[in-house]
Amino acid sequence: MSDVATTQPQSLWDRYTSSSPIVVTVYALILGLAFGAIIIIVTTPAVLDAWRGLFSGWNAFPHALNITFNNVGAAYRSIFTGSVVDPQGFWHSLVTGKGWPNTLTPLSETLTYATPLVIVSVGVGIAFQTGLFNIGANGQAVIGGIAGAAFGSMVHMPTVLHLPLTLLAGIAGGMVCGAVPGLLKAYTGAHEVIVTLMFNYVTYAFLLFAVLSTPFQQPGQSNDIGRTMDPSAVLSPLFGTKTGLRVSYGVFVAAAVVLFAWWLLNRSSLGFDFRVTGANPSAARASGINARKVIVVAFLVSGGLAGLAGVVQVASTTHYVDGGFLIGSAGIGFTAITVALLGRNKPMGIVWAALLFAALGVGGRNMQATTGIPLDLATVIQSAIVLFVATPVLVKEIFRLRNVSTERLQISTTGWGS
């Protein structure tokens, strides 16, 4: 068998059973959803009761199966209708021409959630491509959000200037925050994972400090809530405020970021240096690439994008930061790690991955509201998917995929051993 035959699948069957990145990703999605289904089954009392019926006789079996499919199906259906579209509402709108805002709300929410997620994930992906693990994107986004909210609320000027400068303030905030791990890694060898992890906590503390301190705290408030941004500094909704659709002009910012990242990685010499350094640091050094510069610049870009995501998040949704900003399940900087891995660190891949994870997150809220299954299931499914994506060999073994080359699917950073 020649090389060509093994690398180019010929029939449809070959295509679905060979381990190309997309095939592995799709199978990882299936495995992740299956994992979520198992979690639903073993934790829903109604389903467990139905299966317990098996002790009294075989005829309980179809019933149990039925109940299981109903519960799992209802959960996943509500994720879909809550994040993409409700078919019934869609037909109603299509026939009568009414109720479009209502019908489009799920999609709008998904896009609203995905907008900053795409931006921050692109930043994490660029760092990954350089062989750097920016686990502190969340902290950088927090600082960017604070910087943007501060500039948007405490400085006053016309929109033409105010909005761009607010976004720039966010970028600058994120860059400052990203510069620390970059410089430390380049000049002292401090491992970026540890530094960025620690910096996350520093930024949380700073957030709470900022929203409770006099110049930034919302006037007349004693709670942990910052000032509200001027109308001239916010990203207004695309379809006006009347429709109630929250999707904002931020989507154009995200699109610009994706284009920029594509250009940077594929068309610029700096991006080439990034990728070479990520693929083979010693080869990069041998070919005269300034490793220190690459590390610092990659972290500046990554941090800057995270900061931009933070300010986009504030400017398109709440218009102020509070003590819970990007904390816990809202921590898009952590979701970004999984999004970047799922999207294989490529700008377009990240867009799809971010849309998917945003849909899971937004749909999860609907699932909790309609079926009572907690939305944290979305987090569990997301992390299961990424665990499988990060382990292509396992996916290959489970589905008996052929073509052995999983080397290039393997994602890796460097541990802190030298």
Added chain:
Amino acid sequence: MSLLDNSTKSMTASLAKNRRTRVIAALMAVVGLFTFFVFGLGTQSGAHSSLSFNPLNVASAPISLGSLTMPVRWTDLVLGLIIIALAAEVFVRQPRRGVMARFGAVAILFLIALLFWAARSGGPSFVSSVNVTSILVGSSATVMVLVFGSLSGVMCERSGVVNIAIEGQFIGGAFLGSMIASETHNFFYAAIGGLFLGGLIGLVLAFFSLRYRSDQIIVGVVLVTMLGGLSSYLNLQVLTPFPNFNTGNLAPNLAIPGLSKIPILGPVFFNQSGFFYVMIILVAVVSFALFKTRYGLHVRAVGEHPRAAASVGIDVIRVRYVNVVLGGAIAGLGGVAFMATQGQFQVGYTSGYGYIALAALIFGRWRPSGAVVASIIFGLSVYLSYNLQTYQVPVSLYILQMFPYLITIAVVAGLIGRVRPPAADGQPYQRD
């Protein structure tokens, strides 16, 4: 030529080291001067704060001591001078070893000075006494959890696997521990459950990173995310509808007769829950096993140079599996211990202790004894930064909360002494 290169290299290295030590000395001096002028001279001369030593828990109180009234001004002046003296010593002598320990001492002295100053009479707070024993007892709970976490890290990383999932093992241990303890009212079973679940999470980490050579850091981070989500999910799905699974019992204290009556030391060391004693034993066992036994030699060889270890017949993968599972079990036990001091499981209540433990492990240079010292420093500063709230310190407590993390960053960056991880830490190993 190469010799020359080497000598210049080592010269520049030692110059850099000198510069670093001087930076640390300068930092310490700043802390000392701040203590001297702000806390010392900045206090009116009549102010005093009293130290009391009797724990609030009357049931097993040690021999009662009177309270000690300290003039704040003089105490803080002296503390400031000690810190400045330490800084001068580091600056002039530039000791090769122990710079980090001195820095830790300075941090603790500074915290003590801050505490005196915060609790001074005539200050903003109405409390002008500091209960030394209850501060030590309170922070010992935090320290204990950090020790468990960092010991887990030592076990894993000495064998060359980065266990960043400590936080996840804490969450898992605390969750399962709370369920078992609520059902059986017996913390022994809870501890077994925590050991088991932590070991299982370790096994998953080992499975993905050893068998499939996935990136250890990525797998660890994803595991933490997953366990965080899972605990939150199960909390709503299981613990909320069945509240008797999460009644929240605190582990009873087992007072050691006689010894627990010693003032100060008694309540801190000899009147604790079983987990505390287990922790002390575990530190000794892990130290001994890693540095005095054949098994420990194998582990360290695998962590430093797996190929060389394999060439003399050590089964690298097996050693790593064993250590990651054992390390995970220790962290799971830490999660139960945390739950046993906090009560009822709540989502997110481990609040990143697993990552602080990781920092403590690095600060402690991948040694059990170092990890204990680092855990004490970090645990004290975490506990005190919450505790200082009661004294209405004018500095935001959130700024104080940054310190453990900033210190860790400084350590990792080599600003305070140098740390060197095991050489193969985090690197996948492939059998030839």
